[in-house]
Amino acid sequence: MLLLILLMVSLSFGMSLREAMETALRENPEIKALEEELKVFDGMERSASAFPNPEVRIESGFITNDKDGNPKGKAFNLLEFDQPLPLWGVRSIGKEVVSEERRAFENLSEAKKREILAQVYRAFYRSLALKEKLRIREEEVKVAREVESFVEKAYNLGEVTKLELFRARRERGSSEVRLRIAQSQYEASLKELSALIGRQVSSVEGSFQVPAFEKPNPSNLPQIKALERKIKAVEKRIQLEKALSKPTLKAGFVVEDSEEGYYGLRGSLSFDIPAFYRRQGEILQHIHTKNALKNRLSAQKLKLKGRLESVEIRFNTLKEELRRLEEEIIPQAREELKLALRSYRLRAITLLELSDVRRRYYQLLEEKNDLLLKLHEVYSELIEIGGWK
Numbered sequence: 001m002l003l004l005i006l007l008m009v010s011l012s013f014g015m016s017l018r019e020a021m022e023t024a025l026r027e028n029p030e031i032k033a034l035e036e037e038l039k040v041f042d043g044m045e046r047s048a049s050a051f052p053n054p055e056v057r058i059e060s061g062f063i064t065n066d067k068d069g070n071p072k073g074k075a076f077n078l079l080e081f082d083q084p085l086p087l088w089g090v091r092s093i094g095k096e097v098v099s100e101e102r103r104a105f106e107n108l109s110e111a112k113k114r115e116i117l118a119q120v121y122r123a124f125y126r127s128l129a130l131k132e133k134l135r136i137r138e139e140e141v142k143v144a145r146e147v148e149s150f151v152e153k154a155y156n157l158g159e160v161t162k163l164e165l166f167r168a169r170r171e172r173g174s175s176e177v178r179l180r181i182a183q184s185q186y187e188a189s190l191k192e193l194s195a196l197i198g199r200q201v202s203s204v205e206g207s208f209q210v211p212a213f214e215k216p217n218p219s220n221l222p223q224i225k226a227l228e229r230k231i232k233a234v235e236k237r238i239q240l241e242k243a244l245s246k247p248t249l250k251a252g253f254v255v256e257d258s259e260e261g262y263y264g265l266r267g268s269l270s271f272d273i274p275a276f277y278r279r280q281g282e283i284l285q286h287i288h289t290k291n292a293l294k295n296r297l298s299a300q301k302l303k304l305k306g307r308l309e310s311v312e313i314r315f316n317t318l319k320e321e322l323r324r325l326e327e328e329i330i331p332q333a334r335e336e337l338k339l340a341l342r343s344y345r346l347r348a349i350t351l352l353e354l355s356d357v358r359r360r361y362y363q364l365l366e367e368k369n370d371l372l373l374k375l376h377e378v379y380s381e382l383i384e385i386g387g388w389k
Helices: 002-012 017-027 029-038 040-049 090-156 162-197 222-244 280-345 351-385
Strands: 055-065 071-085 249-257 263-271
Touching: 017 029, 017 090, 017 162, 029 040, 029 090, 040 090, 071 263, 090 162, 090 222, 090 280, 090 351, 162 351, 222 280, 280 351
Parallel strands: none
Antiparallel strands: 055 071, 071 249, 249 263
């Protein structure tokens, strides 16, 4: 019995915005792909910190041959071992490069996640707006049926013409068509939301309450931090190339036969001389890459600043228009509809006049619903930029 109650409760309540966001973070395939891509840096870090493999050389043979080409004399054996030495901080700098690149990718992933969450936010409120539109259509159909019933009774009493009865039926039929369209639009929007979050959504629940607009600090946005980390990674790469341009050393030993019948042991130290190639080309590439990233960072800051200002202006404008609609226009229209319904029953106005009042009232309700949706769509841009926690 308890399981049945819990099942009924779960079916009677739709998905909330918070639940949709959390589900998307867990189930969205794009977000899962980002998490897997981040694991690539584990391998890169291991490669950067790996110690170079040693080199071993073995020789075996005869020193001389006879006149027929057959080996003669004592066999000759040699073992040579060399270990490259990663000097000049090559391994530590390589790890720092990977670390900065990892942090840059984490910030890029955060920016991408915000884009996906913004899509989920828009899809959720579109579904919520269509659900509200469906409620408005249901109310419209209810009123249309009540008017039709009243007109039909009046027609049977001979108080109105058949033309007026046809008009009432036509308006009731039109409102039912709009109701069915609203129902299909709501169901389609739920399918789109389900595809985004990676889970089936049968209904949505929530408030169309206007969110608080808090402008974020552009310096803390993930897009900016990602570029800053990329610049640091390139600076570390320049350090790495400079370290790689220095001589590389190998330390080792040589074991070989001696003519007296015992083995000789010698230590060895070898290095290359970077006389012709000192990685100047790679260093020059990274310098120009760094300069390009700095310019891109400046452009991104200007772009985000302008976009935030644009979002704020549009948000405040929609918020003010919504306030006027809710506090001034719709209450007047609601009272006008109530008065029109009473007046029609008293035969003070015609059905045509009642229809006009009713049409304007429901248009205002739809306009309010559309304004709320537009306001949340603008707010989703703030989420995408990085201004929502």
